[in-house]
Amino acid sequence: AIIRREDYTPFPWLVPQVHLSFELGVEQTRVTSRLTVERNPAADASPTIRLNGDGLKLSELQVDGEPCSTHAMDGDDLVVTLPGERHELTIVTQIDPAANSQLMGLYASNGMLCTQCEAEGFRRITFFPDRPDVLSTYTVRMSGPAAQFPILLCNGNKADSGGDGDTHWAEWHDPWPKPAYLFALVAGDLVARSDSFTTTGGRTVELNVWVRDGDLDRTEHAMESLKRSMKWDEEVFGREYDLDLFNIVAVSDFNMGAMENKGLNVFNTKYVLADQETATDGDFDGVEGVIGHEYFHNWSGNRITCRDWFQLSLKEGFTVLRDQLFSQDMDSAPVKRIEDVRILRGVQFPEDSGPLAHSIRPDSYREISNFYTPTIYNKGAEVIRMMRTMAGEEAFRKGTDLYFDRHDGEAATCEDFITAIEDGAGLDLRQFRLWYSQAGTPKVSVAVTHDGDTAALTFKQDIPATPGQADKQPMPIPLRIALFDRESGKHDGEHLVMLDTAEKEVRFAGFAAPPVLSINRGFSAPVTIDRAVSRDDLVFLAAKDDDPFARYEAMQDLMVGHLVSAVAGEMDSAERDAARQDIACAFAAVLEDDRLDDLMRGELLMMPSQAYLSEQMLLAEPGRIHEEREALKAALGSALESQLLTLHKRASALPFALDQAAKGARKVKTVALTYLAAAKPDTASDLAEKQYSGADNMTDRQGALMVLAGLQSPARTGALLDFYNRYRDNPLVVDKWFSLQASSLHPQVLQHVKALRDHPDFTLKNPNRVRALYMAFAASPHAFHAEDGEGYRMIADLILELDPINAQTAARFVTPLGRWQRIEPARSALMRGELERIAEAGNLSRDTFEQVTRSLG
Ligand code: ARG
Ligand code: ZN
Numbered sequence: 001a002i003i004r005r006e007d008y009t010p011f012p013w014l015v016p017q018v019h020l021s022f023e024l025g026v027e028q029t030r031v032t033s034r035l036t037v038e039r040n041p042a043a044d045a046s047p048t049i050r051l052n053g054d055g056l057k058l059s060e061l062q063v064d065g066e067p068c069s070t071h072a073m074d075g076d077d078l079v080v081t082l083p084g085e086r087h088e089l090t091i092v093t094q095i096d097p098a099a100n101s102q103l104m105g106l107y108a109s110n111g112m113l114c115t116q117c118e119a120e121g122f123r124r125i126t127f128f129p130d131r132p133d134v135l136s137t138y139t140v141r142m143s144g145p146a147a148q149f150p151i152l153l154c155n156g157n158k159a160d161s162g163g164d165g166d167t168h169w170a171e172w173h174d175p176w177p178k179p180a181y182l183f184a185l186v187a188g189d190l191v192a193r194s195d196s197f198t199t200t201g202g203r204t205v206e207l208n209v210w211v212r213d214g215d216l217d218r219t220e221h222a223m224e225s226l227k228r229s230m231k232w233d234e235e236v237f238g239r240e241y242d243l244d245l246f247n248i249v250a251v252s253d254f255n256m257g258a259m260e261n262k263g264l265n266v267f268n269t270k271y272v273l274a275d276q277e278t279a280t281d282g283d284f285d286g287v288e289g290v291i292g293h294e295y296f297h298n299w300s301g302n303r304i305t306c307r308d309w310f311q312l313s314l315k316e317g318f319t320v321l322r323d324q325l326f327s328q329d330m331d332s333a334p335v336k337r338i339e340d341v342r343i344l345r346g347v348q349f350p351e352d353s354g355p356l357a358h359s360i361r362p363d364s365y366r367e368i369s370n371f372y373t374p375t376i377y378n379k380g381a382e383v384i385r386m387m388r389t390m391a392g393e394e395a396f397r398k399g400t401d402l403y404f405d406r407h408d409g410e411a412a413t414c415e416d417f418i419t420a421i422e423d424g425a426g427l428d429l430r431q432f433r434l435w436y437s438q439a440g441t442p443k444v445s446v447a448v449t450h451d452g453d454t455a456a457l458t459f460k461q462d463i464p465a466t467p468g469q470a471d472k473q474p475m476p477i478p479l480r481i482a483l484f485d486r487e488s489g490k491h492d493g494e495h496l497v498m499l500d501t502a503e504k505e506v507r508f509a510g511f512a513a514p515p516v517l518s519i520n521r522g523f524s525a526p527v528t529i530d531r532a533v534s535r536d537d538l539v540f541l542a543a544k545d546d547d548p549f550a551r552y553e554a555m556q557d558l559m560v561g562h563l564v565s566a567v568a569g570e571m572d573s574a575e576r577d578a579a580r581q582d583i584a585c586a587f588a589a590v591l592e593d594d595r596l597d598d599l600m601r602g603e604l605l606m607m608p609s610q611a612y613l614s615e616q617m618l619l620a621e622p623g624r625i626h627e628e629r630e631a632l633k634a635a636l637g638s639a640l641e642s643q644l645l646t647l648h649k650r651a652s653a654l655p656f657a658l659d660q661a662a663k664g665a666r667k668v669k670t671v672a673l674t675y676l677a678a679a680k681p682d683t684a685s686d687l688a689e690k691q692y693s694g695a696d697n698m699t700d701r702q703g704a705l706m707v708l709a710g711l712q713s714p715a716r717t718g719a720l721l722d723f724y725n726r727y728r729d730n731p732l733v734v735d736k737w738f739s740l741q742a743s744s745l746h747p748q749v750l751q752h753v754k755a756l757r758d759h760p761d762f763t764l765k766n767p768n769r770v771r772a773l774y775m776a777f778a779a780s781p782h783a784f785h786a787e788d789g790e791g792y793r794m795i796a797d798l799i800l801e802l803d804p805i806n807a808q809t810a811a812r813f814v815t816p817l818g819r820w821q822r823i824e825p826a827r828s829a830l831m832r833g834e835l836e837r838i839a840e841a842g843n844l845s846r847d848t849f850e851q852v853t854r855s856l857g
Contacts, residue, residue: 024144112188184261260297317380334548399424598664637679670703710745789830807845818855
């Protein structure tokens with residue numbers, strides 16, 4: 001069935017109180033739920049109440065203390081006839097957490113029990129109106145064997161606990177009304193790193209990060225990140241925490257990154273555990289970002305939740321923006337911005353231009369799990385960031401204050417958010433609302449002309465058609481621009497151009513000569529820019545632009561421009577040499593510019609990804625893109641060999657620290673190695689081997705191993721074996737070992753992945769492990785896109801095998817095959833063939849069925 005946004009109606013019943021009692025067992029858990037229900041005065045009256053279920057069997061049902069005879073099953077749902085205004089329902093279900101491989105609802109992971117209820121997992125625990133606009137106060141009793149589950153955690157505050165012999169129990173109460181998707185419980189043998197935080201209002205909050213014994217010394221960074229998040233949200237958004245307790249639990253089997261359950265955040269171990277020896281700098285940043293994200297949900301998500309799942313971006317887009325701004329403030333703001341744009345363009349832009357394109361507030365879905373997408377999350381964040389850019393920081397804060405104030409305790413809509421920003425920040429967002437309803441990445445073309453002392457910029461916008469949306473209206477696009485004087489290398493200030501019509505001309509006086517245009521500075525709008533720009537101008541901007549993002553962009557454009565024409569076969573060898581020389585000069589300038597810090601230098605030296613390059617072409621030829629990209633790498637590696645060696649040496653001299661200088665040094669070290677590896681494999685292999693064996697941290701070790709894994713060098717096998725033996729007991733590092741091989745530049749990747757599939761450490765039951773092997777593989781251009789279609793076949797086989805085990809994770813693998821419309825004809829047919837093979841298989845989950853059907857178009 002297709003669910004439509006326009007069909008929303010309020011639920012006919014309120015459920016003010018929920019009492020749950022869990023008799024916990026790994027293979028059998030008995031759930032007794034007691035609900036107080038009353039008629040919702042704001043809804044049409046209904047003679048029945050529909051309680052959602054998913055695969056549940058009803059053991060017992062009472063209405064007002066009497067066995068009930070007026071109920072019926074409708075599919076998986078339980079429908080009860082209720083005559084009066086107010087009733088008490090008692091519902092008993094029995095579930096088997098160990099058999100729950102979908103990891104939704106209550107499941108077992110490593111002997112402990114935990115829950116994941118967003119979006120619709122609560123209905124796998126008990127019959128309930130499982131929709132985000134039904135808010136209840138929860139009181140929960142948990143009991144179970146004390147030896148097996150010494151720790152019993154739930155939302156809110158612990159009210160009481162006790163025990164008799166082998167069994168013990170705890171009672172929890174959460175004073176804040178919440179929808180069922182924010183319910184959580186955890187039972188297991190856990191240890192905590194504990195600390196506390198005192199809010200500005202004077203509340204002392206106990207903080208715990210719960211992990212398995214043995215992982216405790218890798219929780220310091222998570223705890224520090226949590227305290228920084230709490231402080232930052234008070235300072236920047238005026239948001240204080242509202243309970244006396246905040247628990248975080250790390251779980252090794254988890255479908256996503258983490259979950260913001262009230263007072264009890266449940267995390268994928270990947271986003272909690274980090275130390276110098278086992279986590280890279282990127283992993284450290286990931287922990288900080290996700291800890292912040294989940295914490296910030298306490299206001300943007302929990303205190304104000306979503307009316308229905310079409311409003312998902314209300315909490316996710318806003319919370320992603322909040323976590324991005326937090327990380328910008330904690331670390332290097334320009335580098336964080338560049339990283340966020342790279343993710344957006346690498347993942348969301350392809351989504352927006354493919355068969356799964358949808359607006360940030362979709363109109364329909366079959367399976368809501370399929371809409372936890374880069375569009376809802378990352379584009380959603382960009383859309384709110386544009387409001388902030390248009391309003392300015394101060395006015396934007398007035399808008400968010402008003403939003404929090406006006407809707408606290410409610411299940412709100414995106415429309416509520418926009419209205420609050422309009423009223424609080426004083427913006428007119430009538431036309432801007434189109435960003436919520438129109439999918440597709442706008443293309444802005446711009447031309448610069450010069451006449452007398454005036455420069456004129458002519459803008460055009462065009463929003464491509466997307467599935468179900470053929471015609472689009474122009475949207476307001478805020479573009480930060482600057483016009484550089486060629487002589488002085490300076491500009492006289494930045495302008496914010498609002499492009500809100502299909503075409504627009506803007507004139508700037510005071511230019512004796514044609515200026516150099518720097519556009520979409522800071523990536524002020526999530527659009528693509530189309531302009532005829534000379535390589536000279538790009539070299540100019542790459543050296544002189546004072547906006548770090550624009551400078552990065554000029555470097556990217558230099559490489560993208562060259563690679564796109566090279567792939568198209570538009571260049572003779574003289575043109576190719578000239579282009580490469582210009583790029584090498586720009587690289588040399590970056591290598592030598594001593595005003596740059598290494599973190600930023602690393603960004604400027606980064607090559608555009610295969611995904612981003614493919615996106616620039618109507619029909620991508622993966623093999624050719626890969627070839628040209630590697631060839632450019634090799635050309636740069638040999639042109640700059642001595643500078644890269646010097647850089648590697650300088651950076652290697654710095655001792656380990658977590659500060660930005662040391663992080664930057666580690667980043668450029670591995671960047672240098674990747675260029676050298678393309679040009680001088682033997683030299684690079686020696687250097688990488690030394691970096692590998694001398695490493696005192698995971699960033700250096702993994703970087704070196706990545707380079708080695710791509711080389712056909714004798715050192716390769718030994719290093720991979722050493723890495724495995726060193727870390728075989730640490731699942732997160734074993735994941736890296738799988739990923740490195742699946743994404744390597746080695747010509748035999750397909751064979752490696754097949755062998756790894758049969759490795760004793762591989763399992764389809766653990767999403768991190770599945771993603772480590774197969775997501776890495778699906779992103780590898782030469783192996784996934786092997787000419788004979790074997791890569792496509794492997795992903796399709798995986799989807800079919802994984803679907804009955806973990807549908808949510810299986811469905812995510814449809815995306816890479818869904819690119820078929822944008823790939824050259826031979827591969828395109830093979831990809832489509834695999835999608836059809838999946839579609840024809842019987843018994844597909846709703847998740848995979850929806851993604852495959854949409855992908856076929
Ligand atoms: N709300 C979570 C977050 O973004 C994501 C949980 C999604 N879970 C799911 N099974 N779809 O922080
Ligand atoms: Zn979130």
